[in-house]
Amino acid sequence: MGRWGITLPLTGVPLAAHRTLVAELAGLGYTDVWTAETAGTDAFTPLALAAEWSPELRLGTAIVPVYTRGPGLLAMSAATIADLAPGRFVLGIGASSPVIVERWNGGTFADPFARTRDTLRFLRRALAGDKVDERYETFTVRGFRLEHAPEQPPPIMLAALRPGMLRLAAQEADGAITNWLAATDVPTVRAALGQDTELAARIFVCPTEDADAARALGRMLISSYLTVPAYAAFHDWLGRGDALRPMHEAWAAGDRKAANKAVPDAVVDELVVHGSVAQCREHIARYVENGLDTPIIALLPTGADQFDLARALAPRA
Known part of the structure; x- marks a missing residue:
């Protein structure tokens, strides 16, 4: 079996209450825990906890916006998780949306492709421990160096929806993360990305027969x-x-x-994805059959216990 991820924290469940579930996930067949960052928890704190609660899972952000933190702070946050979970952390970054960047965070959503590319290039150098003194197209960094660069710089994946960003992910990053994708869409995205680059997708799953x-x-x-x-x-x-x-x-x-x-x-x-738990698991598997490397389940609320559903959707359930 390949990768099988889940988005945490689960809807409506306090972050601290996830400890028991996270400790079980690897034994259930999950390989990955991924976070999101909109208006709930930030992307990094749940992974800091998960790094302590499970020594096996790969941990990833899907995604951290490139506009809502300065480049240096973004490098610091990524280096912290990479230090807590050496070799197990993946930094997913992306442009996010005008609502999150401008309306909620007072930023300016301009040149998203260039800003994402420049942030990727800065992070490559900063997380490798280099001193960065560079004028990029969308921002300038003068004399920044991490006080403690991670021994293993994390892979960096890009949120990518269309050919331009998918090509950038293939050429300069370590993978692409997409969203709101049908199983039948995977070959189209894979063709634009290429066969040798990891493709992850958040898949919205609503396990109910209603x-x-x-x-x-x-x-x-x-x-x-x-x-x-x-x-x-x-x-x-x-x-x-x-x-x-x-x-x-x-x-x-x-x-x-x-x-x-x-x-x-x-x-x-x-x-x-909806239907019985078995139907949902089969539907997710079709994404993988069509060329997806890493399905990331995002459980939608059904009224049932979220932990029970997470357990039931596991590959070894």
């Missing part, structure tokens, strides 16, 4: 996420432009309810 409830939740999430310009362009590239056009038109008109209703069931069923 299809109406799963689709209602899926429509709400899809209309919220896929109206973000980067995701809209991603799904245009993947061929869903016509299917999602009514949703975009309703959203642009300010009618959120109509936008939700306009998401076709077929699109929800492609992008949100």
Whole structure:
């Protein structure tokens, strides 16, 4: 079996309460724990805890925005986790979105490709212990050196949705992380990335046989996420432009309810894994069969115990 990851913390569960589950994950067949960073926990603190709770799991950020921390602070945070979990940490970075960068963090979302590329290049040098004195296209760093560079600099993966960023990930990073991907989309993304670069994807999983409830939740999430310009362009590239056009038109008109209703069931069923636990596990496996290296389960709330569902979705369940 290859990699099998999960996103932590689970929805609605306090971070400190995850200790028992994290200690079990490797024995259940999980290989990876990944974090996200939107408006809940930050990406690094859960991994610091997981590094102590489990000595086996690979730990990754998916993703840390390149705009919301200065380059030096981002290097410091990454070096800290790399020091706690030598050889087990993967730093995933990406542009994030205008909402997170500008509306929530007071930054400026400009030149996302260049900012991500420049941050990657800076981090390569900083995490190797180099003194960085460089004028990049999107920022300048003068005389920065980590006081304690990690003995094993972590691999760096890029959030990548379309060919330009996927090529950058293949050429300069150690992998690509994508999101809101159907199993049938994997070959398209893999072709743009190449065969020799790790491809990870966060997969939204709603283990319930109540299809109406799963689709209602899926429509709400899809209309919220896929109206973000980067995701809209991603799904245009993947061929869903016509299917999602009514949703975009309703959203642009300010009618959120109509936008939700306009998401076709077929699109929800492609992008949100739902059904029985066994059906969900089989659906996730199809991503791997189609060329995904690292599925990262993101459990959606169903009303059932989140820890029980995480255990049930494990490869060795």
